[in-house]
Amino acid sequence: MKRIGVFICHCGVNIKDTVDVELLTEQLENYPGVVHIENYMFMCSDPGQNQIKAAIEENKLDGVVIAACSPTLHESTFQNVIEEMGINKYQLEIANIREQCSWVHNDKEEATRKANLIIKTALEKLRLNESLSPVSSPMTKRVMVIGGGIAGIQAALDIADGGYEVLLVEKKPSIGGHMIQLSETFPTLDCSQCILTPKMVQLAKHKNIKLYVNSEVEKVEGFVGNFTAKINRKPQYVNPDICTMCGDCIDNCPVVVPSEYDEGLSWRKAIYVPFPQAIPATFTIDTENCLGFDPIACGECRKACKPEAINYDKKPETFEEKIGAIILATGYDLYPVEKMAEYGYGKFPDVLNGLQFERILSATGPTGGKMLRPSDGKIPKEIVFIQCSGSRDPERHNSYCSKICCMYSLKHAKLYKHKVHDGQPYIFYIDIRSGGKRYEEFIQQAVSEDGVIYIRGKVAKIYKEDDKMIVHGMDTLTGKKIEIKADLVVLAQSMIPSEGVNKLIQNLKLSTDEHGFLNEAHPKLRPLESIQSGFYLTGAAQGPKDIPDSVAQASGAAAKVLALMSQQEIYHEPIIAWVDEEKCSGCGICISTCPYGARALNFDGIAEVNEVLCEGCGACISACPSSASQQRNLTDDQINNMIDIILQDNLENSLEKEDMI
Amino acid sequence: MNLPYYPGCTLKANASHFEDSAIKAMEILGHQLVEMKDWVCCGTVFSQTDDDLMLHLASIRNLLRAKEQGFDELVTLCSMCYNTLNRSKAFIDSDPDNLKKVTDFMYRENIEYDQDIQVYHLFNILKDRIKYETIEKLVHNPLKSLRLGAYYGCLLVRPKEFAIDDFEEPTIIEDFLRILGAEAIDYPYKLECCGAYQTLTQKDVSVKRCYEILNSAKKANCDAIVTSCPLCAYNLDFLQKEIEKEYVGFVNIPVFYFTELLALALGHTWEASWSELHAVDPLPLLKDKQLI
Numbered sequence: 001m002k003r004i005g006v007f008i009c010h011c012g013v014n015i016k017d018t019v020d021v022e023l024l025t026e027q028l029e030n031y032p033g034v035v036h037i038e039n040y041m042f043m044c045s046d047p048g049q050n051q052i053k054a055a056i057e058e059n060k061l062d063g064v065v066i067a068a069c070s071p072t073l074h075e076s077t078f079q080n081v082i083e084e085m086g087i088n089k090y091q092l093e094i095a096n097i098r099e100q101c102s103w104v105h106n107d108k109e110e111a112t113r114k115a116n117l118i119i120k121t122a123l124e125k126l127r128l129n130e131s132l133s134p135v136s137s138p139m140t141k142r143v144m145v146i147g148g149g150i151a152g153i154q155a156a157l158d159i160a161d162g163g164y165e166v167l168l169v170e171k172k173p174s175i176g177g178h179m180i181q182l183s184e185t186f187p188t189l190d191c192s193q194c195i196l197t198p199k200m201v202q203l204a205k206h207k208n209i210k211l212y213v214n215s216e217v218e219k220v221e222g223f224v225g226n227f228t229a230k231i232n233r234k235p236q237y238v239n240p241d242i243c244t245m246c247g248d249c250i251d252n253c254p255v256v257v258p259s260e261y262d263e264g265l266s267w268r269k270a271i272y273v274p275f276p277q278a279i280p281a282t283f284t285i286d287t288e289n290c291l292g293f294d295p296i297a298c299g300e301c302r303k304a305c306k307p308e309a310i311n312y313d314k315k316p317e318t319f320e321e322k323i324g325a326i327i328l329a330t331g332y333d334l335y336p337v338e339k340m341a342e343y344g345y346g347k348f349p350d351v352l353n354g355l356q357f358e359r360i361l362s363a364t365g366p367t368g369g370k371m372l373r374p375s376d377g378k379i380p381k382e383i384v385f386i387q388c389s390g391s392r393d394p395e396r397h398n399s400y401c402s403k404i405c406c407m408y409s410l411k412h413a414k415l416y417k418h419k420v421h422d423g424q425p426y427i428f429y430i431d432i433r434s435g436g437k438r439y440e441e442f443i444q445q446a447v448s449e450d451g452v453i454y455i456r457g458k459v460a461k462i463y464k465e466d467d468k469m470i471v472h473g474m475d476t477l478t479g480k481k482i483e484i485k486a487d488l489v490v491l492a493q494s495m496i497p498s499e500g501v502n503k504l505i506q507n508l509k510l511s512t513d514e515h516g517f518l519n520e521a522h523p524k525l526r527p528l529e530s531i532q533s534g535f536y537l538t539g540a541a542q543g544p545k546d547i548p549d550s551v552a553q554a555s556g557a558a559a560k561v562l563a564l565m566s567q568q569e570i571y572h573e574p575i576i577a578w579v580d581e582e583k584c585s586g587c588g589i590c591i592s593t594c595p596y597g598a599r600a601l602n603f604d605g606i607a608e609v610n611e612v613l614c615e616g617c618g619a620c621i622s623a624c625p626s627s628a629s630q631q632r633n634l635t636d637d638q639i640n641n642m643i644d645i646i647l648q649d650n651l652e653n654s655l656e657k658e659d660m661i
Numbered sequence: 662m663n664l665p666y667y668p669g670c671t672l673k674a675n676a677s678h679f680e681d682s683a684i685k686a687m688e689i690l691g692h693q694l695v696e697m698k699d700w701v702c703c704g705t706v707f708s709q710t711d712d713d714l715m716l717h718l719a720s721i722r723n724l725l726r727a728k729e730q731g732f733d734e735l736v737t738l739c740s741m742c743y744n745t746l747n748r749s750k751a752f753i754d755s756d757p758d759n760l761k762k763v764t765d766f767m768y769r770e771n772i773e774y775d776q777d778i779q780v781y782h783l784f785n786i787l788k789d790r791i792k793y794e795t796i797e798k799l800v801h802n803p804l805k806s807l808r809l810g811a812y813y814g815c816l817l818v819r820p821k822e823f824a825i826d827d828f829e830e831p832t833i834i835e836d837f838l839r840i841l842g843a844e845a846i847d848y849p850y851k852l853e854c855c856g857a858y859q860t861l862t863q864k865d866v867s868v869k870r871c872y873e874i875l876n877s878a879k880k881a882n883c884d885a886i887v888t889s890c891p892l893c894a895y896n897l898d899f900l901q902k903e904i905e906k907e908y909v910g911f912v913n914i915p916v917f918y919f920t921e922l923l924a925l926a927l928g929h930t931w932e933a934s935w936s937e938l939h940a941v942d943p944l945p946l947l948k949d950k951q952l953i
Contacts, residue, residue: 341830463849
């Protein structure tokens with residue numbers, strides 16, 4: 001029989017106040033197999049760890065149960081401790097008596113009884129644990145970045161500079177993301193395009209970066225270090241090697257559609273360059289709107305193209321790429337105004353969202369940088385900015401704070417004032433959140449120098465009267481209703497995860513929060529990676545973020561990936577399925593239940609396990625009709641023993657109660 | 662079909678044409694509004710700021726009376742009654758403590774309150790039970806070329822738990838007016854408060870509110886306003902005399918109950934007794950549009 005040591009942690013008062021640790025120690029002292037038991041204030045501390053080591057040596061322990069917090073926190077800490085003492089790390093069991101006991105109960109007596117059972121089940125499991133060694137597999141030293149906004153660009157550049165090959169997959173025809181649409185950036189007011197385009201060019205020229213635009217990741221299979229990604233690329237109708245960028249095709253294209261780059265405020269043709277500094281700099285045909293695929297209907301651009309660079313017969317491609325890690329930089333979209341009855345469902349041309357206003361401010365925008373409103377091209381003399389439009393509104397819209405709007409609304413007001421000196425900007429706000437380097441100063445300066453008027457309150461309604469937008473709001477500091485006859489209204493729309501990401505996330509089986517933003521592995525200590533090994537997060541895909549934060553997170557995630565890439569081999573947990581060949585009938589049920597494609601029949605008709613693909617979920621084990629599939633260190637015998645212990649206690653308890661009656 | 666009907670006080674007095682037109686219109690649609698017996702005021706006259714319990718007693722008593730008479734639903738015409746009855750119901754349905762407080766006052770009642778009784782506004786019945794499509798087929802005198810502004814006020818849409826439609830952007834009345842053949846005009850003040858009971862103590866508040874509402878409707882070229890609340894109708898209609906004094910150049914605009922227009926569109930003759938209860942005479946408009 002194993003010689004087992006039990007170590008009960010007080011976790012300060014977290015456990016000790018609700019669970020009687022002294023009583024537990026007494027109760028379990030003589031439990032079969034336990035040769036040593038003790039309790040201590042902080043088992044995870046250095047002295048605590050040393051106590052464990054001393055006890056292992058003194059009592060010649062070959063198995064350890066730690067009764068403490070969740071294994072997600074300190075399992076590896078204690079595994080290292082016993083490994084140092086020469087015990088296989090799979091001879092450690094954590095009995096979680098904090099999250100699953102002391103934190104959720106008040107009754108000390110009952111909590112102690114439950115803690116006792118949790119520890120006993122851990123003991124029963126440990127008794128039959130095998131010593132295992134991790135499964136190793138080679139590391140593919142290539143990285144895929146999904147999304148070509150500022151976060152994706154920064155991450156790709158950092159990893160490529162580190163010497164590893166990067167594939168950047170972008171859904172749109174050019175990289176640049178939303179940042180390329182912006183006019184100037186807070187708090188320094190430097191030109192967004194001027195600081196972004198050098199990075200875009202650098203990326204396009206980088207010898208370690210392969211760029212796939214008009215492409216989407218359909219599926220990813222495999223595991224950290226050994227992913228295979230299936231990528232769909234739209235047809236490349238215009239051959240960039242032949243195209244001279246003369247623009248004759250655009251002049252002859254008869255199809256006009258709203259421009260995505262200008263957020264619908266201007267028009268583009270069905271064959272187009274998304275914006276002047278687009279990377280790759282080439283023409284794209286928008287397949288949804290182009291008429292040329294029916295040669296009788298159109299074909300004007302091909303006729304006009306002298307170098308004959310246009311070929312309508314190109315087909316979409318699907319190809320596979322092998323990679324070792326994936327960075328998700330899928331970014332954000334704005335919450336649609338069409339969902340907001342109070343602000344007119346998007347039916348007023350002079351009610352814009354923040355990105356549309358950026359385009360009006362931008363020199364490359366629809367007005368050439370002149371401050372003109374869309375409906376009639378007049379200069380707006382009074383302009384209202386509404387913060388938290390769709391944010392911090394759990395009743396109607398999104399409950400969360402979109403974080404960047406306080407700063408960009410103010411930036412908008414400031415830039416407006418720089419263009420229209422006699423104009424009056426108003427900002428409706430709930431709170432001003434200006435936590436960031438030089439952010440608060442930026443706000444103070446705008447109030448004192450630029451005459452921006454802040455009104456604390458929400459806008460209830462916007463409607464049109466003659467050529468004015470009437471803004472009905474409340475000044476909650478004076479308690480008065482406010483009505484502003486504005487020429488233009490700009491809504492700081494809530495940030496939401498970018499469109500279409502949901503499908504990708506589902507395919508990748510990644511976890512998200514209730515709003516669809518990607519979940520980090522730990523909210524404080526592992527903010528750059530997903531809980532799914534090999535996936536890293538950057539930018540607004542993880543939550544609303546401004547440019548500095550996105551860039552910082554991108555470089556951070558890149559550093560994490562570089563550390564991973566520097567390893568020659570990747571190790572995989574051995575807590576996985578195995579097959580008792582004598583029991584296996586070769587029915588194949590396990591193959592259909594396995595979500596990871598880790599099961600297959602071998603030549604003898606026996607179902608095998610691919611050890612590197614198996615994630616140890618247990619689906620095949622519960623599905624196996626002949627109990628041939630078993631989980632290492634979670635065998636049927638172990639689970640039955642654990643259940644027995646609990647049932648035995650329940651039985652004794654109910655007998656006791658009957659006696660009392 | 663018989664519909665158990667709770668009239669409320671105003672429909673027996675100032676707004677008797679509201680009740681009369683409703684009963685007659687519903688008859689044409691093949692439904693009888695059967696007035697429940699022994700009803701009392703819905704309780705809305707109690708000020709909530711003085712006592713937040715007392716106002717619920719009358720409402721709950723009405724629900725008990727309905728139960729005694731074997732009804733499991735009540736239909737109201739008045740927006741205020743609809744709102745008050747539902748609020749009281751929610752007050753005790755949502756919290757057992759509130760239920761106890763209220764029933765402690767009712768120790769002389771022979772019957773206990775239960776949650777099963779539902780309170781509907783006639784609009785709910787028209788839209789969901791009779792269905793607008795059915796009514797549309799029965800319209801014999803379509804209100805062609807009549808440009809009508811639906812006025813919801815507060816009580817049909819707030820609080821949002823008892824809103825008869827989307828509380829920010831309702832269209833249930835506009836849809837109704839369209840099936841009667843009229844043109845439904847959207848205007849920004851359709852959900853604003855008319856000033857309600859302020860008209861008793863601070864008339865100037867109500868006058869200003871009503872002016873803003875009527876003016877907003879007139880700017881959108883409405884020929885008339887349509888409502889389902891006797892208090893709103895009183896303010897919007899009868900305060901126009903004061904508005905004329907206060908705001909030079911203001912021209913009157915008629916205010917209708919939706920049931921008057923329903924009856925008219927279904928082919929019922931306009932009754933002289935209805936006109937008598939309007940402050941702004943609607944006859945010139947109806948004649949002008951050749952509806953009577």
